[in-house]
Amino acid sequence: MASQTEENYLKSLFLLADTNGEISLSDLSKAMEISIPTANSMVNKLHTKGLLKYKKYKPLSLTSKGKKEAALIIRKHRLTEIFLVEVMGFGWEQVHEIAEQIEHINSSVFFERMDELLSFPTIDPHGSPIPDKNGKIVWKSHENLSNCKVGQKVKLVALSQSSDEFLKFLNAKNICLGMKIEILSIEVFDQSMLVLCEGLRKEHLSFIVSEKLLVEVL
Amino acid sequence: MASQTEENYLKSLFLLADTNGEISLSDLSKAMEISIPTANSMVNKLHTKGLLKYKKYKPLSLTSKGKKEAALIIRKHRLTEIFLVEVMGFGWEQVHEIAEQIEHINSSVFFERMDELLSFPTIDPHGSPIPDKNGKIVWKSHENLSNCKVGQKVKLVALSQSSDEFLKFLNAKNICLGMKIEILSIEVFDQSMLVLCEGLRKEHLSFIVSEKLLVEVL
DNA sequence: ATAATAAGTTAGACTAATCTAACATTAGAT
DNA sequence: ATCTAATGTTAGATTAGTCTAACTTATTAT
Numbered sequence: 001m002a003s004q005t006e007e008n009y010l011k012s013l014f015l016l017a018d019t020n021g022e023i024s025l026s027d028l029s030k031a032m033e034i035s036i037p038t039a040n041s042m043v044n045k046l047h048t049k050g051l052l053k054y055k056k057y058k059p060l061s062l063t064s065k066g067k068k069e070a071a072l073i074i075r076k077h078r079l080t081e082i083f084l085v086e087v088m089g090f091g092w093e094q095v096h097e098i099a100e101q102i103e104h105i106n107s108s109v110f111f112e113r114m115d116e117l118l119s120f121p122t123i124d125p126h127g128s129p130i131p132d133k134n135g136k137i138v139w140k141s142h143e144n145l146s147n148c149k150v151g152q153k154v155k156l157v158a159l160s161q162s163s164d165e166f167l168k169f170l171n172a173k174n175i176c177l178g179m180k181i182e183i184l185s186i187e188v189f190d191q192s193m194l195v196l197c198e199g200l201r202k203e204h205l206s207f208i209v210s211e212k213l214l215v216e217v218l
Numbered sequence: 219m220a221s222q223t224e225e226n227y228l229k230s231l232f233l234l235a236d237t238n239g240e241i242s243l244s245d246l247s248k249a250m251e252i253s254i255p256t257a258n259s260m261v262n263k264l265h266t267k268g269l270l271k272y273k274k275y276k277p278l279s280l281t282s283k284g285k286k287e288a289a290l291i292i293r294k295h296r297l298t299e300i301f302l303v304e305v306m307g308f309g310w311e312q313v314h315e316i317a318e319q320i321e322h323i324n325s326s327v328f329f330e331r332m333d334e335l336l337s338f339p340t341i342d343p344h345g346s347p348i349p350d351k352n353g354k355i356v357w358k359s360h361e362n363l364s365n366c367k368v369g370q371k372v373k374l375v376a377l378s379q380s381s382d383e384f385l386k387f388l389n390a391k392n393i394c395l396g397m398k399i400e401i402l403s404i405e406v407f408d409q410s411m412l413v414l415c416e417g418l419r420k421e422h423l424s425f426i427v428s429e430k431l432l433v434e435v436l
Numbered sequence: 437a438t439a440a441t442a443a444g445t446t447a448g449a450c451t452a453a454t455c456t457a458a459c460a461t462t463a464g465a466t
Numbered sequence: 467a468t469c470t471a472a473t474g475t476t477a478g479a480t481t482a483g484t485c486t487a488a489c490t491t492a493t494t495a496t
Binding site: 036 | 442443444445446447
């Protein structure tokens with residue numbers, strides 16, 4: 001059984017690989033907020049355990065065993081997040097920190113019961129996919145709102161970033177997943193958008209915001 | 219903030235003191251399943267932190283600060299147990315192991331939300347009292363069923379022991395907290411009892427069992 | 437092409453939590 | 467009262483996870 005620390009490294013490696021494919025040691029050390037030598041020694045350990053492909057001075061990548069372990073931790077994290085929102089009534093900006101701890105709970109019945117109570121959800125409160133019991137993830141490729149054209153009607157389905165500040169910003173603007181949005185106009189100068197939310201409210205969204213909103217074109 | 223390990227020692231010390239008043243090092247090491255020298259070094263640490271009263275070769279006792287910290291961990295444990303039973307649908311024999319891990323989650327909102335969802339419970343699924351937010355416990359002194367007399371009608375309110383095996387035994391006999399019991403007869407030879415459960419079923423209870431059942435005389 | 441910079445590795449030290457072996461103190465039995 | 471057995475303490479080693487400092491390899495810019 002991997003220690004809590006090892007689990008955090010695996011998760012980090014998985015999420016880094018997700019965007020980059022290959023992972024550098026310095027990226028890992030930044031993501032984990034630890035020194036490079038510490039990351040290096042953990043890399044050696046994970047390699048010895050057969051969880052990580054590694055050659056000296058070469059970029060890192062998880063083995064399929066490593067990927068599976070990582071995905072199962074992420075599964076626990078995301079299941080927890082949705083449980084916290086749906087069952088316990090937390091806001092989507094409150095759940096990350098708690099899930100960061102509960103993901104390390106060692107109890108299959110606990111997470112199976114959660115899964116069942118939530119009717120086997122496939123996405124978390126931020127629109128990220130929940131890996132299945134075998135660690136398989138179904139990746140849906142979503143469109144960035146920032147790539148959409150004037151006149152398009154879209155549905156907000158996920159976020160490409162879920163920092164506390166961003167979630168609070170969306171809360172303040174009453175923007176949530178599932179919401180239908182129509183693009184009224186796009187400012188050429190800064191690519192900011194004027195959008196119509198759910199056919200009622202008009203909102204201005206800067207490029208910084210629209211590029212973090214993932215949508216499904218209707 | 220106390221480490222998870224320290225929290226486990228505090229909890230153990232609290233529960234040992236509960237029965238004995240003063241605690242010996244060897245009791246602590248048995249309860250924690252660690253060597254005596256390891257217990258000794260942790261005792262020194264907790265003493266340095268002002269959580270434990272300690273003089274060389276003398277018995278141990280928690281300071282009021284130590285008692286409060288311990289009670290708050292036990293609060294998290296027992297709240298979790300009742301949450302697991304009431305909200306998640308686990309059996310009372312399944313919850314200890316999970317609560318043993320969740321009690322270390324560091325998040326006041328999480329446990330406050332639990333408390334609220336459960337309408338501020340005061341006893342856990344095994345009848346043990348839940349310390350309040352300040353670490354105060356209201357101790358109700360219950361009667362042992364084994365001390366009751368023939369003809370008495372009592373209500374089962376708590377267990378003095380909650381091992382897995384005992385809980386499964388009670389499940390098999392359909393005995394649960396809140397149940398009303400009438401004592402029909404007591405065998406002089408082995409003090410086993412014949413009781414009437416909820417006015418319907420007759421059950422034989424050995425002394426081993428009846429001394430672990432805590433009741434309120436009606 | 438090579439020097440400078442970035443990235444990665446090795447060595448050595450530290451802390452927390454654990455152990456065993458050796459030693460010290462206390463308490464109980466006669 | 468004192469010796470033995472039980473209990474507690476100290477010393478020293480180990481493992482996991484962390485660090486800094488010193489060194490090595492790879493990459494990039496001119």
